[in-house]
Structures are given as structure tokens and as C-alpha cells.
Amino acid sequence: MIQIEHIQKTFDGKEVLKDISGEFAPGRPNLIIGASGTGKSVLLKCIVGLIQVDQGSVMYDGRDFTNAERDLKTEIRREIGMLFQGAALFDSLTVEQNVMFPLNNLTKMPMAEKLERVNFCLRRVGLENANKKMPSEISGGMKKRVGIARAIVNNSKYLFCDEPNSGLDPQNSIMIDNLIKEITEEYNITTLVVTHDMNSVIEIGDYILFMHKGIKVWEGSKDTIANTGVKELDDFVFANKLMRSMKKE
Amino acid sequence: MKSIGKYFLFLRLLFVNRERFGTYIKRILDECVQIGVNSIFIVAIVSTFIGAVTAVQTAFNLVSPLIKDYVIGTIVRDMTVLELAPTITAIVYAGKVGSNIAGELGTMRITEQIDALEVMGINSASFLVLPKVLAAMLMYPLLVILAAFLSIYGGYLAGTLTNVVTAQEYIYGIRIDFNQFTVYFALIKSVVFSFLITSISSYKGYYTSGGALEVGKSSTSAVTSSCIAILLADYMLAQLLL
Numbered sequence: 001m002i003q004i005e006h007i008q009k010t011f012d013g014k015e016v017l018k019d020i021s022g023e024f025a026p027g028r029p030n031l032i033i034g035a036s037g038t039g040k041s042v043l044l045k046c047i048v049g050l051i052q053v054d055q056g057s058v059m060y061d062g063r064d065f066t067n068a069e070r071d072l073k074t075e076i077r078r079e080i081g082m083l084f085q086g087a088a089l090f091d092s093l094t095v096e097q098n099v100m101f102p103l104n105n106l107t108k109m110p111m112a113e114k115l116e117r118v119n120f121c122l123r124r125v126g127l128e129n130a131n132k133k134m135p136s137e138i139s140g141g142m143k144k145r146v147g148i149a150r151a152i153v154n155n156s157k158y159l160f161c162d163e164p165n166s167g168l169d170p171q172n173s174i175m176i177d178n179l180i181k182e183i184t185e186e187y188n189i190t191t192l193v194v195t196h197d198m199n200s201v202i203e204i205g206d207y208i209l210f211m212h213k214g215i216k217v218w219e220g221s222k223d224t225i226a227n228t229g230v231k232e233l234d235d236f237v238f239a240n241k242l243m244r245s246m247k248k249e
Numbered sequence: 250m251k252s253i254g255k256y257f258l259f260l261r262l263l264f265v266n267r268e269r270f271g272t273y274i275k276r277i278l279d280e281c282v283q284i285g286v287n288s289i290f291i292v293a294i295v296s297t298f299i300g301a302v303t304a305v306q307t308a309f310n311l312v313s314p315l316i317k318d319y320v321i322g323t324i325v326r327d328m329t330v331l332e333l334a335p336t337i338t339a340i341v342y343a344g345k346v347g348s349n350i351a352g353e354l355g356t357m358r359i360t361e362q363i364d365a366l367e368v369m370g371i372n373s374a375s376f377l378v379l380p381k382v383l384a385a386m387l388m389y390p391l392l393v394i395l396a397a398f399l400s401i402y403g404g405y406l407a408g409t410l411t412n413v414v415t416a417q418e419y420i421y422g423i424r425i426d427f428n429q430f431t432v433y434f435a436l437i438k439s440v441v442f443s444f445l446i447t448s449i450s451s452y453k454g455y456y457t458s459g460g461a462l463e464v465g466k467s468s469t470s471a472v473t474s475s476c477i478a479i480l481l482a483d484y485m486l487a488q489l490l491l
Contacts, residue, residue: 050367077370080370089362090365105371105376
């Protein structure tokens, strides 16, 4: 469980996050949605500690991450896996070395065990035969899957995904969304997904936090998102023709 | 002043919350190849020609019959060991290695690879930069020794092939009144310069923000700042140690 309380962040006098609170439970995908520039990615980076919050706190299973000493922060971070928008694979390493990277640097596992774990994770994301490929030799969808494999290889308790299906075709997007959902449920991980893709909302939106101009406007699930009566959310959800026509039906 | 303060805080980051010692060994060896062995060619070319040009130009300026030809060897030796090998090679090294480091780290920053390391709980500055700094401090003095040898040899080749000095005179010139402290001085300079080049370039690359354009700017800035730092350090070391 991740709890955020009264998060505030200002950049150059501009308030980007205004008093945001929420609870993200394990075993289900938790989505942070909103239009571009609303502060979703900043919130995610505040939660993982890449950006220091001005006020408020982030708790990982009751452990205060915001005010933690360096050792506790490192301990919590080693329980975190993150899929970045561009996958953030290390260019100079093969797919196998990328996935093995956390094991090499954070554990003392024997090589055979590491290889077994890497192969298991690559199989889990459907990339059995890509071990020796370089990141430049694989597609965007495959990079995202390698990113997911790297994020879960260390048995992460928390999984963060920043725009996991940006730049992907609809089929690959759905495949990535479902993979995140399956992994979250299978390993009971606390997963946070930042997205502005309504397909993801429909596909895996078990818990949704909607942000608008740095403020949490609404929270709920995909079952109730269409009938909230919240103008900003309706503008976001029914922005395209297909959604509008579905609403009329 | 703010940048200088941030640079010193960055240096501190390299040593706090370090990874296991074993983690660095392979990375240092890789970096030794990347920024040491791969620089041999350019260093060899530059130093050989600098030595050759120094010999020819010294001969051109020695018009008095009172000055013996062996002085050409002595001048090439002293210029090479004191200044050309450590300092001019450092400028070339800043251009090749400094821009490479800043570009590499800048690209890692804008593609979120550095963030990925941080999220894993790895001290990215220490993990990425410390091996580069240590590898350069190990390899650059060796490159300076090679540069000094090739520069003196370049002077020998140019001098003897153009008949401005005989082989015996040149060798006599490079051996006469030799002060071995100049070699220690060159090695001290090489360690300081390599630290400055790698740490400044890493700092510029590590704090890149934006896109491809900013990576290019960081690379340029890394070379410029490294060159200025080299020249300042060169003057200060000369004042302190000579």
C-alpha cells in the first residue's frame, strides 16, 4: 500500500501539485490520469523520490519515504521497479544484461540463478528469444516489455509505469496494459500507472485518480467514470468521437 | 559561483553512498579501454607531430653559430616534458574524452537512464562517474609518458631527416642537464588534468536537461570549461612546484 498525503510541489513559483492525497492498494492497477501538463508525471516522480516534494508525505507500507534517512530510502527504492516512458533501457547492454542489471548490482545471486530469473521474466513478458538483442534492434513495444521485465526481476513490491503505452499501436498498448494488470494481480504488487490513454482506463482502470491543473478532481473506478457529472473529467473522458457516441448509446 | 558550488557538491556525491567495491572494478577496466586505450591513436599522432614541428622551428630560429645544434634536442625535451606532453595532450584529450563523457551522460539523462538507476536505489553519480574519473587518473599519466616519448622521437625524426641536427647531437641534447623532477612535474600535472577533464565533463553531462540540442551544448561546454580549468591549473601548478 502506498499512501500520499497533502503533496505539494512548486517550480519557479508555479504550483504544479496542489494538496494531493490518495491511497494505492496492492494487487490492482492504480491509474493516475489527466490531460498533458496536469502534473501526473511530476506526482509519480515525487512518489518515487526523483523529485523532492515541498510539502506532504509519501508512505510505503507505513514507512515514511519523504523524511526517511538515506539507508531506509535506499531500502525502499530497492523494492521499486519502474517502467519509464521511453523504457530507459541502457543502450550499451543487451536485453539480457538490461534485465539482469538490478540483480548484478543489488544482489549477490550466483550467475546461474540470475540467468534463470532473467529468462523467467523475459518469458513472462513474451520475449523468450530476445536475450542477445541490443535495445536499438527491438521495437518500441518490445522495449516496454523489456522495461517491465527489468522492473519485476528483483521481485519488486511496487511497480511504477510512466505512460506505458505512449508511442505504441492500439494492439501493443492493450497487450502492455494487460501485462501490467496480470503481473500486478499475480504477484500482488502495488502498481501505479500514469497515463492519458482512455483505452488503458477502460482496460485496467480498477482504481483511478483524475488530476486537472495540479489538483485531484476525482477518484473512482472505470465502472463509474462515465457518470460522474464532473465537467473536467467528462471533457477528458469524452474528448473523442467514439467515446461520445458510446455515451449517447 | 553557483555552478562552482554545485560542482563541488557533485564531487561529494561521487563518494557518499557508494556501491560495493567489486561493482566498480569491471567498470573501471571498461573505462580504461574506452577513455585510455581508445585515445592512444590521437595522442600518438598529435605528440609526434608536435615534437617534429618543435625541432624544425627551433632549428629555424637558431641562427647564431655560437649555439650548438644539440640545443635543438634539449629544447624539444624540455618543452615536451614540461608543457607539450601533459598540457597540449590534455587539451586534445578534453576534446575527445570530455565531449564523449558529457554526450554520453547527457544522453543518459534525457532518456531517463540516470533516473532508472536512481529508482533502483543506485547512486547514479558514483556508479557512472567515479569509474571514469579513476580510469582517467590511471590511464592519462600513461598517455602522457607515451606522448612525451613520441614527441621527442618525432623531433629526432624531423631533425635527422631534414639534416638540421645529427642523431648523435640530438641524443646528446636530450641527455644533457636532465632534471628528473620535470618528469615528476609532468606526471603530477597529468593526474590533476585528468581529474579536471573527467569530473568537469561528467558534471556538465550529468546535469543536462532538455533534449538533443542541450546534449550538444553540454558537450561543447564540457570542452570549453575543461580547457579553461586545465590552463588555470597549469599556471597554478607551475607557480607552486617549479
